[in-house]
Amino acid sequence: MTTIAELVSSAGGVLHKRDLVAHGATDRHLTAAVRSRSVSRPRRGWYSTWPTHDPRYIAVAVGGRLTGASALHLLGAWSWSSLRPPVTVSVPETASRLRRRRGVRVVWDPVELSGRGSTWAVDPRDALARAVVEARSFEDAVILVDWARDAGIVHDDDDAAEVLSRKRADAAGLVAWSGGGAESILESAAGTRLRRAGRHVVRQVPIAGTSKIIDMVVDGIIGFETDGRAHHERRFHEDRVKDADIARDGRVPFRASAEMVRDRWRSTAEAIDALVHTAGGPRPVEDAGNSSLPRVLGPRGRRLWRLALPRRLTGQDMPTG
Numbered sequence: 001m002t003t004i005a006e007l008v009s010s011a012g013g014v015l016h017k018r019d020l021v022a023h024g025a026t027d028r029h030l031t032a033a034v035r036s037r038s039v040s041r042p043r044r045g046w047y048s049t050w051p052t053h054d055p056r057y058i059a060v061a062v063g064g065r066l067t068g069a070s071a072l073h074l075l076g077a078w079s080w081s082s083l084r085p086p087v088t089v090s091v092p093e094t095a096s097r098l099r100r101r102r103g104v105r106v107v108w109d110p111v112e113l114s115g116r117g118s119t120w121a122v123d124p125r126d127a128l129a130r131a132v133v134e135a136r137s138f139e140d141a142v143i144l145v146d147w148a149r150d151a152g153i154v155h156d157d158d159d160a161a162e163v164l165s166r167k168r169a170d171a172a173g174l175v176a177w178s179g180g181g182a183e184s185i186l187e188s189a190a191g192t193r194l195r196r197a198g199r200h201v202v203r204q205v206p207i208a209g210t211s212k213i214i215d216m217v218v219d220g221i222i223g224f225e226t227d228g229r230a231h232h233e234r235r236f237h238e239d240r241v242k243d244a245d246i247a248r249d250g251r252v253p254f255r256a257s258a259e260m261v262r263d264r265w266r267s268t269a270e271a272i273d274a275l276v277h278t279a280g281g282p283r284p285v286e287d288a289g290n291s292s293l294p295r296v297l298g299p300r301g302r303r304l305w306r307l308a309l310p311r312r313l314t315g316q317d318m319p320t321g
Contacts, residue, residue, distance in 0.1 A: 004033035005049055014048040014060055014119055043099070055087045056120040062106065063098040064091035065120055068134055071127035078147040078185035079140070080262065090122050124153045129166035132174060138296050138305035139192050145178040146188035173294030173307035179203065186226040186261045187215050193265060194218055194272070195293065207245045214246060221281045222272055223251040226261060252279055
């Protein structure tokens with residue numbers, strides 16, 4: 001006979017009593033399962049096999065679902081911090097009888113969000129819309145968007161803009177800063193920093209005559225590669241061959257380790273500037289970036305970053321034909 005714990009586990013770790021009853025469970029079975037500690041009850045009518053400190057368990061116990069960074073963290077979102085984000089629980093605007101917990105933030109969302117997502121989390125797209133506007137920095141927000149693109153949570157630019165603007169209209173501008181193509185947090189952060197410094201960045205550029213792809217090309221000159229982990233001997237050789245291919249393709253190869261991006265970016269950026277200058281490329285214009293990129297603004301209120309909205313055309317700006 002299938003046990004209560006097995007039924008709950010097969011459902012992902014949490015199941016309502018009505019679903020267990022539909023599988024033939026009785027009150028006696030449920031009581032015995034709780035007493036044996038094979039399952040626990042985060043909330044009346046709900047049974048779970050998760051540890052009580054699991055963010056998913058906490059969200060159900062409060063009476064809602066995970067949202068924002070705490071939901072994306074469990075999906076593997078890129079972040080510089082290895083620490084778990086504070087738990088944020090989404091509840092419908094009509095919710096009542098919540099069980100508050102110390103250190104847990106509760107947010108009220110439109111009722112229609114209840115129709116999306118899972119038992120323990122809102123839809124990842126809704127979680128993303130909240131997470132980017134609550135990010136600690138502009139760079140962290142772009143990293144989340146790059147991760148969402150890579151993970152397939154958002155698709156083309158129009159789809160991403162619709163999702164990102166659900167909480168704040170200016171967040172749609174992250175689409176231009178992201179651009180897609182980043183395959184790691186190192187590529188995402190390095191690309192954003194270079195763009196903010198006035199460099200032109202194109203991601204995932206093919207090397208002519210090969211099947212290889214450059215992580216990003218800076219100002220059309222630097223073939224910039226990032227190394228996210230220690231390489232064994234075979235990988236080291238392949239990377240040197242790739243550097244030679246980049247050089248034969250007419251670009252200057254430059255490779256940065258995780259530490260060079262994460263902890264020593266200033267010297268890394270100076271090296272890139274020097275290489276571009278030596279090759280006769282343009283000097284960067286600090287904080288200018290590309291003219292097509294929305295301008296990054298300072299904090300206001302609870303927002304730690306903002307983007308300038310596109311200027312509305314006046315009658316004098318309209319084409320006269």
